[in-house]
């Protein structure tokens with residue numbers, strides 16, 4: 001189950017139904033046991049995977065979370081309560097956890113945001129996942145600190161965009177970057193507004209992509225998919241893709257005004273609601289970014305936001 005990445009780091013793919021369907025967790029060997037990076041979603045399949053790993057008798061020192069999206073934090077409470085392992089997150093991550101505990105409030109805000117941009121709201125039977133956020137972390141890390149993962153010390157880097165509390169951990173001697181969902185190998189990470197607050201995460205994301213050049217990594221360990229050997233190249237690919245999509249939106253808005261929903265359906269095809277939500281969010285965050293740099297403007301009619309050049 002565990003795949004060796006370096007002498008001290010092993011990768012575990014935790015699979016589960018729905019959403020991204022699998023998440024990468026990393027186990028970093030140390031004198032006091034393994035440090036686990038991210039846990040997988042809360043599901044029977046994920047718990048069974050971890051139980052099988054724990055059966056081999058390994059000791060776990062702590063769990064460290066790259067960000068608090070449900071597929072990364074999902075089993076943190078389970079680790080804390082059932083296995084007795086301390087959990088470490090960022091202070092910003094804790095703020096996101098507090099929002100995550102208010103399922104009704106979060107759902108209402110998100111639904112309001114989507115409807116205000118012409119979308120259909122949320123699917124009725126969205127599962128209440130607030131319980132996964134309902135625990136107190138044992139410790140916190142912050143930007144520019146060093147964090148011990150296994151025996152080694154890693155620099156903590158704040159890279160908001162994919163999530164406001166997205167952090168990376170960089171080991172300069174080994175050129176290893178643990179990057180969460182900031183950069184993935186085969187897909188462009190979704191930049192969304194999952195708590196329903198209308199922020200400008202794409203602007204933050206571009207900033208966080210730009211700082212990657214300060215961290216020359218030869219082994220980049222992402223939260224989903226395969227390991228990245230050329231981080232610079234992958235960052236450039238993702239930037240290029242975003243610029244292409246931004247241009248595409250500007251072309252669509254050349255002679256008409258459109259809602260985020262209309263643009264989303266023009267640019268992407270309407271698939272199932274979850275994929276649809278990701279495309280909708282990608283479109284909306286691009287519109288908010290274009291508005292912030294003065295390329296487009298908004299107009300509200302009957303409570304629905306339209307964008308135009």
Ligand SMILES: [Zn+2]
Pocket residue numbers: 067069162163181
């Ligand atoms: Zn994520």
